[in-house]
Amino acid sequence: MGRGDGTGRIVSRADADDTGTGILHVDMDAFFASVAVLDDPSLAGKPLIIGGSEGRGVVSSASYEARRYGVKSAMPVAIALRLCPTAIVVNPPYHRYTEMSRQVMALFHDVTPLVEPLSIDEAFLDVRGARRLWGSPGTIARELRARVRAETGLTCSIGVAATKHVAKMASTISKPDGLLVVAAADTEAFLRPRSVRALWGVGPKAAEALESRGIRLVSDILDTPRHALDQVLGGAMGERIWHLSRGIDAREVHTGRSEKSVGHEETFHTDISDTATLHVELRRLADRVGARLRAQQYEASTISIKVRFSDFTTLSRSRTLTEPTSVGQRIGDAAIELFDSVDRRQAVRLVGVRGEKLKPAAMAATLWDDDAEWRRVEGALDGATARFGRGAVTRGSLLGPSRGGGALPTNPRPSYDH
Known part of the structure; x- marks a missing residue:
């Protein structure tokens, strides 16, 4: 399983089988830090922290170079700087992020109208109806990655699968700058060795409850009776995890997704x-x-x-x-x-x-x-x-001087017109 610092990534070969797939999860790589590098190329390859200045703010994002020192989102900048003393703290104006997000989302819409933004820098795409025009899902993903890089200067990672859940897992594992295709027939083999914490929606408390009973991998969930899962997680959560561990996810790509x-x-x-x-x-x-x-x-x-x-x-x-x-x-x-x-x-x-x-x-x-x-x-x-x-x-x-560290809005959404 790939980690947030980019180590342990898994990517597909150019001729990977994409039979039965049709859902793409596209996730921009260290988006906020990458936009900062785009604006100042001298920052490339350096550990970057995006957040408030003077050590008072909170980390909004970090480059992969900084993440390898343990820097994480929502961490106080002061602590992040202790973990990575050589890090450079930058805070580009927020309009730059929305501007670049708008460009990226427009490229997604060039491929298919079925785009569901999850945040300012990631989205699901349903490309099942785009085969005749653009080719198979794997081909579409490869060409989309190349186009995003060529037209914006940014990189993205894409997971291709039969369901939203598996596509999102695949994009995470392929980061940064990767592509991972999971054919429908390979879904169970792909899921079996993954940590229960990799399942979408399994938070720390649910993971701890499972792990305390020896259920650490998806394969363990597959070997656990349904009623036992319900006892650990409750009926609703138990049912959901039972289905996701088997690659069953009926959720469609919703273009009208609204903020909660x-x-x-x-x-x-x-x-x-x-x-x-x-x-x-x-x-x-x-x-x-x-x-x-x-x-x-x-x-x-x-x-x-x-x-x-x-x-x-x-x-x-x-x-x-x-x-x-x-x-x-x-x-x-x-x-x-x-x-x-x-x-x-x-x-x-x-x-x-x-x-x-x-x-x-x-x-x-x-x-x-x-x-x-x-x-x-x-x-x-x-x-x-x-x-x-x-x-x-x-x-x-x-009116008066700003007292804040320039924190970004929470759960920012993309801004684009379609």
Whole structure:
């Protein structure tokens, strides 16, 4: 099984059998770090950390050179630098990532209209209907990899299989810059030697529960009675793992996939104790969440916050709104109310705001809309942002020097038009 640092990768030969396949999982290689190298070629081959500067931020991504030292996403930059003292911390403007993502996703759509983005840098493609035009799935994958490199300067890894689950596993194993094809008839042989942790959806707790009972490989799952899996994992999870371990995955590629949540978080340059200052930062993040919701025509039914203290203790709070909203003012009010309910005995290192349980935005306004004025104001802000860029017009309370380390939005989605 390939690891996050690129060691242990497995790739297919050029003449690999792709019989019975039709699903591609395309994953850009160390996307954020690769974009940084694209903008500054002198960084090529060096250990890179993408994240906040001055050791205060959180690692958003890292190059493979840095990953080999143990650097991982979501790790504090200060710890990452201790693991890899020679690493270079860079933080390109976020619009560069969305710009490159747009180019890559456009190439995917040139191959097939059946594209399901999973994040800003990966997607599923259903190419079963593209055979006459482009060839077999294996051929399509090889040509797509070459085209992505030629037209964007970036590399990607592709898994080709009969199902989404196996295709995603294959792309992970082939990273970086690889292609792994798993013919339908070879699915069980491919899965048997894999760790249970490689199965899509098996988190640390489920993996520990399985491993504590001697179930460490997919082959062990295949040898375990179904009722025993249910006892370990519960009925729903047991059924799911039983099917995935056998290569059974009926999920189709959905082009209309929507976000489950939208969030932003900020790691401060210095820990903050002042309540008023923290309220301002929560308001800033809430406005950004609201802007993203409006741009994607969604409303959030639940608002949650994340707070990390100076000793790295982290907690979250959430509340369900009486009505779903995409209004930043309303989101900020809820976030601040949640924050004020937290027992704070230390300075705060990070705060985050998230909109959850998303629903399509209501098309018609209600007769009495308490947020009507704020909707007009924020609509005007959206227009100004589209024309002049973010921050051209903002709340007076948000003016002043940035206190954050430039953290990226959580679960960023690609931005492209089709």
